[in-house]
Amino acid sequence: MKNLYSKGEKAFATGSGILLAVLAVASLLPFLLIFMASITSEESLIFNGYSFTPKAFSLDAYHYMLAQSQVVLRAYGVSIFVSVVGTGASLILVSTLAYPLSRPDFPFRRVLTFVVVFTLLFNGGVVPSYIMWTRVFRLKNTIWALIVPNYLMSGFSVLLVKNYFEKAIPRDLIEAAQIDGASEFAIFFKIMLPLSVPVLATVGMLTALVYWNDWINGLYYINDPSLYGIQQLLIRILDNIQFLKSGAAGMALGNVVVDLPSAAVRMALAVIGILPILLIFPLLQRYFIKGMVIGAVKG
Numbered sequence: 167m168k169n170l171y172s173k174g175e176k177a178f179a180t181g182s183g184i185l186l187a188v189l190a191v192a193s194l195l196p197f198l199l200i201f202m203a204s205i206t207s208e209e210s211l212i213f214n215g216y217s218f219t220p221k222a223f224s225l226d227a228y229h230y231m232l233a234q235s236q237v238v239l240r241a242y243g244v245s246i247f248v249s250v251v252g253t254g255a256s257l258i259l260v261s262t263l264a265y266p267l268s269r270p271d272f273p274f275r276r277v278l279t280f281v282v283v284f285t286l287l288f289n290g291g292v293v294p295s296y297i298m299w300t301r302v303f304r305l306k307n308t309i310w311a312l313i314v315p316n317y318l319m320s321g322f323s324v325l326l327v328k329n330y331f332e333k334a335i336p337r338d339l340i341e342a343a344q345i346d347g348a349s350e351f352a353i354f355f356k357i358m359l360p361l362s363v364p365v366l367a368t369v370g371m372l373t374a375l376v377y378w379n380d381w382i383n384g385l386y387y388i389n390d391p392s393l394y395g396i397q398q399l400l401i402r403i404l405d406n407i408q409f410l411k412s413g414a415a416g417m418a419l420g421n422v423v424v425d426l427p428s429a430a431v432r433m434a435l436a437v438i439g440i441l442p443i444l445l446i447f448p449l450l451q452r453y454f455i456k457g458m459v460i461g462a463v464k465g
Contacts, residue, residue, distance in 0.1 A: 197440060204228070204433035211429050227430035231438070237399070238438070244309070245395040246442075249377040252313040256373045257366055260323045265354050267324070268331035269340075279328075286321040296386060311387035312395065317376050323369045330365035331358060375443060396439045403432060 195218075203216050207224035214221050231238055266272045267279055289295075295315065305311040335358060343353050359366070384398035394402065 197444075200433050200436050200440070204430055204437050206430060208430050224430070227434035230431050231434055238396075238435070240392065241394050241396045241399040242438070244312070244393060245378055245397070245439075247309070248312045248380075248395060249374045252317060252377045253370050253374040255313070256318055256320070256323070257370055259319045260327055260369060261359065261362070261366065262354075263319070264324050264327035264331060265358055267328045282321045282324050292386075299387065306387050307390045307393065309393060312380070312383050312393070313377075315383055315387070317373065317380065317383075320373070323373065326369060327362070327365055330362060334365075335361050371447070374446070378439075378443060396435070400432065400435050400439065403435065 199216055199218060202218055202220055203211060204227050205223060205225060206217070206220040207222040207226065210220065210222035210224075263278070263282075267275055267282070269275065290298075299311065299315050300306040303314075305314060339357060340353055343357055348356070379397060380395070381397040381401050384393075384395055385401070388394065388398065
């Protein structure tokens with residue numbers, strides 16, 4: 167069989183493969199460094215710094231995590247609940263708004279599209295948002311404060327799903343369903359959603375990632391330790407360590423020994439926080455490219 171690829175194309179493909187392999191390895195190095203730091207003794211981290219080859223192996227950080235398992239598991243549960251509920255609610259809202267915007271016969275299409283694009287360019291700012299969510303909606307120190315503000319509906323996600331509906335799903339299919347007497351709800355739930363798995367999986371993954379890594383909402387709206395997520399718990403640990411290392415804290419505490427996590431424990435907590443993302447991403451990766459490429463094409 168005749169070779170369909172020229173030497174130049176083969177060289178380009180080989181070079182691209184090598185470059186992508188190098189970039190993939192480089193992207194994994196920070197995760198490897200975090201893990202190695204989490205299994206290194208505290209003394210070695212202080213005197214020798216971070217290294218890919220620990221000079222003093224130690225599982226004290228993970229032993230500490232087991233001792234604090236109640237706090238860590240509670241923070242883990244909060245992050246999982248927020249990510250699952252927030253992502254599910256976001257997909258429902260985004261898809262139900264994107265569907266009418268993708269229909270040329272929808273009378274308010276231009277107005278709503280302008281509103282969606284406007285939210286991408288302008289926002290009310292931190293102070294008005296804080297006042298609205300705490301005084302009007304009274305979300306402060308509730309689990310909904312970690313779900314509703316900022317991330318529940320993204321204009322970018324709406325436009326991504328809208329463009330996918332327009333480009334990937336034939337208009338003739340919708341018209342055929344209308345001729346057969348299907349209602350708009352039937353078209354949306356039985357045709358649009360089943361055919362939109364790639365873009366919905368892509369948007370869902372991006373939204374879940376944002377919810378999982380979020381600490382801004384917790385910083386602004388949560389004071390109750392029982393509502394701390396895994397990222398908020400890590401931030402609190404960092405703040406406590408920095409405070410205790412300050413001169414004022416040392417003078418105030420005197421010789422009192424405070425049992426707070428060290429650098430190795432922070433790395434161990436970071437490893438635990440990263441694990442769900444590393445496990446979920448490969449499952450949705452096959453949808454990611456298709457959903458992004460088709461959904462990002464301007465309609």
